[in-house]
Amino acid sequence: MLKEAYPYYLANEAVYANKDLEVTDKYSGEVATYVAMADAKAIDQGIAAAVDATSAMAALAPYERQAILNHCVKRFQERAEELAMALCIEAGKPIKDSRGEVSRLIDTFRVAAEEAVRIEGEVLNLEISARAKGYRGFTKRVPIGPCSFISPFNFPLNLAAHKVAPAIAAGCPFVLKPASRTPIGALIIGEVLAETDLPKGAFSILPCHREGADLFTVDERLKLLSFTGSPAVGWDLKARAGKKPVVLELGGNAACVVDSDADLEDAVARIVFGAFYQSGQSCIGVQRIYVHTTLYDKFKQKLVEKTKGLRMGDPRDEDTFIGPVISEGEAKRLENWINEGVERGGTLLCGGKRDGAMLEPTLLENVPAGCNIVEEEAFGPVAVLEPFEDFDTVLEKVNQSTFGLQAGIFTRDLYKAQKAWDVLEVGGVVIGDVPSWRVDNMPYGGVKDSGLGREGIRWAIRDMTEERLLVIRTP
Numbered sequence: 001m002l003k004e005a006y007p008y009y010l011a012n013e014a015v016y017a018n019k020d021l022e023v024t025d026k027y028s029g030e031v032a033t034y035v036a037m038a039d040a041k042a043i044d045q046g047i048a049a050a051v052d053a054t055s056a057m058a059a060l061a062p063y064e065r066q067a068i069l070n071h072c073v074k075r076f077q078e079r080a081e082e083l084a085m086a087l088c089i090e091a092g093k094p095i096k097d098s099r100g101e102v103s104r105l106i107d108t109f110r111v112a113a114e115e116a117v118r119i120e121g122e123v124l125n126l127e128i129s130a131r132a133k134g135y136r137g138f139t140k141r142v143p144i145g146p147c148s149f150i151s152p153f154n155f156p157l158n159l160a161a162h163k164v165a166p167a168i169a170a171g172c173p174f175v176l177k178p179a180s181r182t183p184i185g186a187l188i189i190g191e192v193l194a195e196t197d198l199p200k201g202a203f204s205i206l207p208c209h210r211e212g213a214d215l216f217t218v219d220e221r222l223k224l225l226s227f228t229g230s231p232a233v234g235w236d237l238k239a240r241a242g243k244k245p246v247v248l249e250l251g252g253n254a255a256c257v258v259d260s261d262a263d264l265e266d267a268v269a270r271i272v273f274g275a276f277y278q279s280g281q282s283c284i285g286v287q288r289i290y291v292h293t294t295l296y297d298k299f300k301q302k303l304v305e306k307t308k309g310l311r312m313g314d315p316r317d318e319d320t321f322i323g324p325v326i327s328e329g330e331a332k333r334l335e336n337w338i339n340e341g342v343e344r345g346g347t348l349l350c351g352g353k354r355d356g357a358m359l360e361p362t363l364l365e366n367v368p369a370g371c372n373i374v375e376e377e378a379f380g381p382v383a384v385l386e387p388f389e390d391f392d393t394v395l396e397k398v399n400q401s402t403f404g405l406q407a408g409i410f411t412r413d414l415y416k417a418q419k420a421w422d423v424l425e426v427g428g429v430v431i432g433d434v435p436s437w438r439v440d441n442m443p444y445g446g447v448k449d450s451g452l453g454r455e456g457i458r459w460a461i462r463d464m465t466e467e468r469l470l471v472i473r474t475p
Contacts, residue, residue, distance in 0.1 A: 002033040002086055002184060009190035009205040010042055011049035012198060017042070021180060021207055026092030026324050026357065027315055035183050038206035043175070043215045049201030050146035050173035051221050056199035058143045058171045062117040065169055068196045069113035072165075075192045076106050083157060083188060085316075090182045091156055092324040092357070094315045097278045105157045108440045111457045112165035119170065119461060126471065134474040141465035143171040144245075145223035148216045150237075151186065152229045153179035153326055154281045154379075158440070159228050159249075160186045166460035168198070172224075175204045177216050179229075181326060183207040217241050224464060231377075231403075231449045238452070247453035247463055249445055251377035252405035254435040255288040255398040257420075259391060262410035264295060264302065271383075272306045274408065274434030276361045279325050280381040283450075284406045284436045287378050289385045290394045296387040300365070303385070304350050307361050324357035325380050331359045334380040341367040341374070341384070349385070369400075377403065391416055399425045405446035406435035427454070 002023075007014035019034035038046070060068075076083065080102050087098040124137030149163040160178060167174045178186035190205040210233075217225060217237045226247040227234050234248040256274065258267045274286035291299045315323035325331050335354045341364050342348050351362030365385040367374050374384055388394040391411075398407055406428040409420045417431045427446040430437050438444055445454040453463060 002089060005034045006036065006184060006187045008036045008038050008042070008207055009187070009194065009203065010038070010046050011201040011204055012194055014191070014194065015042070021183065023090050023181075023184060025089050026326060029356070032089050033184065035187065035207050038208045040212060040215065043206055043208065043213070046175045046204030046206055047146065047215060047219050047221050049204060050175055053173040053199045053201035054143075054145050057173045057202055060171055060199070062119065064197070065171060066113045066116040068198060069109050069116060069165060069168055071196050072109045072189075072192050073106055073113065075195065076102065076109065079188070079192075080106075083185065086184045086188065087157060087182075088315050090184045091153065092315050092326065093278050094320045094323045095318060098315075101155060101157050104440055105161050108158060108161040108457065109165045111441045112169045115166070115457050115461060116169035119465065136472045136474070138470040138472075139467050140470075141462075142468050144464050144466050145172065146221060147172045147174040147224045147226065147464060148219070148222040149174055149176040150213070150216055150225075150227045150229065151176065151178050153182040154278070154283075156182040156185035157189070160189060162440070162455045162457075162460065163226050164189060164193075164203070166457050167464055169457065170461045170464040172464050173199075173202045175206060175216065175222070177213050178205065178207055180207055180209060220244075226460075226463070234451065235449075245463065247445075247455070247460075248451035249453075249455055250283070250449060250451040251379070251403060252283040252285075252435075252446065252450050253287050253375070253377050253401045253403040254284050254406055254408070255290065255401070256286045256408040256434055257388075257391075257394055257398065257410065258289070258291040258295060258299060259409070259411040259413070259416065260292040260294045261412045262292075262295065264299060267410045268299060268302045268306055270434050271303065272310070274436035275383040276307070276310060276322060276381050277436070279322055279359070280361075280383075281325060281379055282436060283377065283379070284438065285379070286383055286408070286434050286436060288374060288398070289383055290388045290397065291385060293387045293389050296385075300349070300385060304363060307363055308350050310361050312358060312360065322358075322361055322381060325359060326357070328357045330380065331357045334359055334378060334382055337372040337376075337378065338362055338364065338382060341371045344368050344371055346371070346373075346384070351381070375401075391419070395420060395423050399423070402449045403446065404448040405450040406430060406438075408433055408435040408437075426450075
């Protein structure tokens, strides 16, 4: 169970400033614990402390950064069940999915520990003409400085880890604003970081309301902003971030194509998972499903059967697959989008009923263009089916979205797989699986309204470091 109250972390120290933030059990709706909320003064102090820690963080040897990250791996392994239960309560995430996220948290810190000793430079041949004779060049990567991180509610542990772990590996101090609906996971990460030898001021983890968080974006002392969340908020932050680089991991409207040569049973099983795991609250959750006409009827029948068989209920129950969405308001929004799709000519195949924050896993077909459920990011347990005949045409259909995060293609044709990789306007193409698949050492991010830049430890370290050149002349 959760503690009665949690502090925020200011310059590595736990501060029980107040109990102003109520964190609810997303299934029962009851208050589960209280968290200290940071005000503008505390945020300013956290940024100042990060600035003061810049030199000390940069001076940490790679093996020292690695040791800090390895300590975190060990402690997360020891506290795995506590972390999973906290996630289950604060996010309403089914316990099996919660344990899966804890395993990914551990993977992310483990990979960061490995990469901490692999941030290397290059020897450059500068003698490209007679005037450059006797010159040698060298590059190395240096920490960019204090970083600002804003993490979302849907993966409170691992998406915070994808900012925190590479920052430590790179030698950057940081301030982190976790989602106010799900701050506990980030605060437990802070509790573990406070056990390490990180320099004073190296980290602050400061829950606060969005309207009080401007300093995370606009403060010029911060040298990088990395945000994961909704497109509307992300692009607004970028517009106000000033000169600092910005990394945005935003929303999606992920499509999955099932071609005529696909293994039907395998595709159905994977798409059920991709559309409905953690109640569809993933930016790469399957939302648009295009199935070749030769398979469509059989695929639809099997998918509807599997979807109707998903167990809903208390996320603490080991057999629960569908828990609540993050709030009743979000469930109502999705219910309205489903109803709009049906009213405008779509067919409801299963689901569609809501009880509070619980929404049945829902499948629709042939919803017309222009409806929210096909144009926008659903971020819930809803997917839409549509048949197709021509592969090139369906790729064009996939691209008819303002989003471009990942796409999944079920085909055994190598040339079609390569064509999809060539023409789809997305950050990643997954062949033989759903777009929802991700492992934590790969580059991950989108194009169009889905964001800027890439996460994944190596790629995040690149963003959190700058290249510095050395030229030596031999007279």
